[in-house]
Amino acid sequence: SRLILAASKDPTGPAPDTVPPGQAPSGVPPGLIPPGVPPGPAASAISPGRVARAVPPGPAASTGPVPAVFFLSDYGLVDEFAGVVHAVVQRLAPGVPVIDLTHQVPVFDVAAGARVLERALPHLGPGVVLAVVDPGVGSDRRGVAVELDTGTGPRWMVGPDNGLLLPAAGLLGGPRRAVVLEGVSTFDGRDVFAPAAAHLVGGGRPEALG
Numbered sequence: 080s081r082l083i084l085a086a087s088k089d090p091t092g093p094a095p096d097t098v099p100p101g102q103a104p105s106g107v108p109p110g111l112i113p114p115g116v117p118p119g120p121a122a123s124a125i126s127p128g129r130v131a132r133a134v135p136p137g138p139a140a141s142t143g144p145v146p147a148v149f150f151l152s153d154y155g156l157v158d159e160f161a162g163v164v165h166a167v168v169q170r171l172a173p174g175v176p177v178i179d180l181t182h183q184v185p186v187f188d189v190a191a192g193a194r195v196l197e198r199a200l201p202h203l204g205p206g207v208v209l210a211v212v213d214p215g216v217g218s219d220r221r222g223v224a225v226e227l228d229t230g231t232g233p234r235w236m237v238g239p240d241n242g243l244l245l246p247a248a249g250l251l252g253g254p255r256r257a258v259v260l261e262g263v264s265t266f267d268g269r270d271v272f273a274p275a276a277a278h279l280v281g282g283g284r285p286e287a288l289g
Contacts, residue, residue: 146206147176148276149233151195152268153184153212160266164209164273171277175206187214189243196236196247203232208247209276210238211268222260222271224279224288227251235279237272258289 148168154160161182168177180199184192192212200208213220221240225248227233236244237260248254264270275288 144204144231145176146280147178147204148172148206148280149178149180149199149203149208150182151180151184151192151199151208151210151212152182153186153188153192154182154268155186156182160268163266164211164268167269167273168209168277171274172281175277175280184212188212189214189241192243193246196244197250200229200232200247200250205231206233207276207280208233208236208238208244209268209272210236210243211272212243213239213241213267215239215241216267217263217265219263222262222267222275224258224260224275224285225254226256226258226285228255235276235285237276237279239267239272258285260288 150161150164150168152161152164154164161179165177168175181195184195189212192210196208196210216239222238223240223244225236225244227236227248229251236248238244240257240259245254260271260275262271278288279285
């Protein structure tokens with residue numbers, strides 16, 4: 080490596096680029112230059128006695144919050160269900176953050192899940208809410224994507240059409256529109272809702288879901 084030193088204040092002293100290896104120029108404390116390492120040319124824009132260091136470029140200026148998927152369920156944390164839904168979203172929308180609101184809603188308690196969404200929604204940034212509390216899984220119960228008018232919050236909520244999403248949407252004057260999701264399985268969180276959330280958070284057309 081090479082140290083770049085500014086010119087000494089002492090006009091009678093040697094210039095930094097003529098100092099023998101291992102010997103500090105006047106005004107520079109001994110030991111600053113490692114033995115055997117020749118100093119480089121002086122940097123005129125650096126104050127005397129200071130060491131110039133390479134400054135890596137900083138990150139690009141943020142243009143605003145990054146859209147995320149906000150995930151709520153009654154899956155709990157013992158089994159793999161919440162993790163599998165995470166994996167599907169990451170596979171279909173690489174790099175999109177998935178934020179866990181909770182997975183401890185009492186099993187199949189739609190009213191409790193709806194209350195959690197109501198409390199959480201005012202604090203969420205842009206993206207998509209993915210909510211799964213679904214006693215009717217595997218039945219003819221519909222899945223829906225509900226569009227909101229939040230301004231800075233989530234634009235869409237995805238989940239079962241069983242009353243889970245509507246109270247939160249009602250905080251904003253009700254849904255702007257709803258799109259019925261195609262597909263039924265015994266694990267709609269993985270096979271229907273996660274793909275829909277990944278599609279929408281990436282800016283996909285909602286018409287492609289129904």
